[in-house]
Amino acid sequence: MARTLFITGASTGIGEATARAAATAGWNVALFARSAEKLEALAGEIGEAALALPGDVTDLAQIEAAVAQTVDRFGGIDAAFANAGRGVDKPGTEEGDPEEWRQVVDLNIMGLLYTTRAVLPELKKTKGTLLLTGSAAGRRHIKGSIYGATKWFVHGYGGNMAEEMQAWGGRCAVIAPGMVDTPFFDEAKPDKLKPEDVAAAVMHAIEAPARATIREIFLMPTN
16 A cells, blocks of 8 residues: 655645655655645646645644544555745844744744644554754754744754654654755745755655664755
8 A cells, every 4th residue: 555645835845846756656645735726736736646635734723634634535644744834034033023933933833843743643553754844054053043943943853753753663854955946935046956856855764764764864055
């Protein structure tokens, strides 16, 4: 039976590229994001192996319902990719927008925690893999970066979850890219990483043999 990957932030960028890569590799893909239209289009392209699940990752009940739908459709979840995230338009603490901080923390931290909570019971059944989108910004200090600080949380939490999941045969990997040419940025970054590069890292982590836990993949653009 085909394995199943649950992806948040699945409608564009890294999430979309990962959905395509996983489907090509024979996985079922459950696609969760706010943009119903984009999700339906992507699921339509992929076909029977895809399930579109429109919803808000900052709402635990919506994530739990999507996980239940995924299990109903595909029978279980073998890997989950907590990928949804955003940056800030106004950087810094003194000049930044406190309301924007709340939105970033809700998505980058609470959304990640809600996703993990919702998928863990299913991953325990399959001894599955949890993937978290970290960042180069979560591995070094950037002047006053609140976005970067949320990614430091992801890296710390990923290590903590790897320790916890190891006890029951599960795995946790942080996928930490540098600059990627995605809609995350207002301007195109054609000389940087492509979403497909990050998707390949995800596939490496979830398809590694059971004896190997890939705890972090840190990839940077060569340029």
